[in-house]
Amino acid sequence: xxxxxxxxxxxxxxxxxxxxxxxxxxxxxxxxxxxxxxxxxxxxxxxxxxxxxxxxxxxxxxxxxxxxxxxxxxxxxxxxxxxxxxxxxxxxxxxxxxxxxxxxxxxxxxxxxxxxxxxxxxxxxxxxxxxxxxxxxxxxxxxxxxxxxxxxxxxxxxxxxxxxxxxxxxxxxxxxxxxxxxxxxxxxxxxxxxxxxxxxxxxxxxxxxxxxxxxxxxxxxxxxxxxxxxxxxxxxxxxxxxxxxxxxxxxxxxxxxxxxxxxxxxx
Ligand code: IP8
Numbered sequence: 001x002x003x004x005x006x007x008x009x010x011x012x013x014x015x016x017x018x019x020x021x022x023x024x025x026x027x028x029x030x031x032x033x034x035x036x037x038x039x040x041x042x043x044x045x046x047x048x049x050x051x052x053x054x055x056x057x058x059x060x061x062x063x064x065x066x067x068x069x070x071x072x073x074x075x076x077x078x079x080x081x082x083x084x085x086x087x088x089x090x091x092x093x094x095x096x097x098x099x100x101x102x103x104x105x106x107x108x109x110x111x112x113x114x115x116x117x118x119x120x121x122x123x124x125x126x127x128x129x130x131x132x133x134x135x136x137x138x139x140x141x142x143x144x145x146x147x148x149x150x151x152x153x154x155x156x157x158x159x160x161x162x163x164x165x166x167x168x169x170x171x172x173x174x175x176x177x178x179x180x181x182x183x184x185x186x187x188x189x190x191x192x193x194x195x196x197x198x199x200x201x202x203x204x205x206x207x208x209x210x211x212x213x214x215x216x217x218x219x220x221x222x223x224x225x226x227x228x229x230x231x232x233x234x235x236x237x238x239x240x241x242x243x244x245x246x247x248x249x250x251x252x253x254x255x256x257x258x259x260x261x262x263x264x265x266x267x
Pocket of ligand 1: 013049050051052055056059081085140141142143153154155156157218219
């Protein structure tokens, strides 16, 4: 890696796809985010995106997270999940490229191995070369090989926390489909109260209240995201959770400006 501490942007699958309609991108959101990423102009940015209505329904249909089963459809489902994630990644890459972001995709299935769902091995040769040349690496939640399960789903959020810890990220920005964390689901409860700032201890306290995502989600919705991110917060990485479906929040978070959302820090 170059010397600058990376900033890691996770783009939630719920923001860039319509989670209620299978394999449906929100093209206008993808394009606007690409524009904001270009405008933020960060040399040390790593992007990770989620699966949304591309990866999750296929992974759920074949039970990919639970691993390999003696059933030919299960093996086909693993291949199909990888393929459909590469399709969503292609749309994200296309938009980044046309917005002049020097982005290169690094498919996690080709460089990560998990053990019982947790990252065990990462070949970072390509990431290091990309960082040296000041290119913008793009990872995503993927179906990966697992030493115990045969294969499984590696969530974008586990990837984010792993990369943030390994490369000592200066911060994580999580662009989701709500303006941060709330005490109940803001999509169904107009009185849901936002959390503007949380310490790690406060986050752990509200963890049981955090919701599951709408539609198929094999990695546990917001509650699952937070559980994956906690190890990075424990290491002192600052996390901003903000709305990616509304203009400029991600840009503002990337450029250290105040945003509508939730700021999380260790203490
Ligand atoms: O949306 C899961 O990634 P996430 C990716 O970041 C798949 O949890 C393949 C379901």
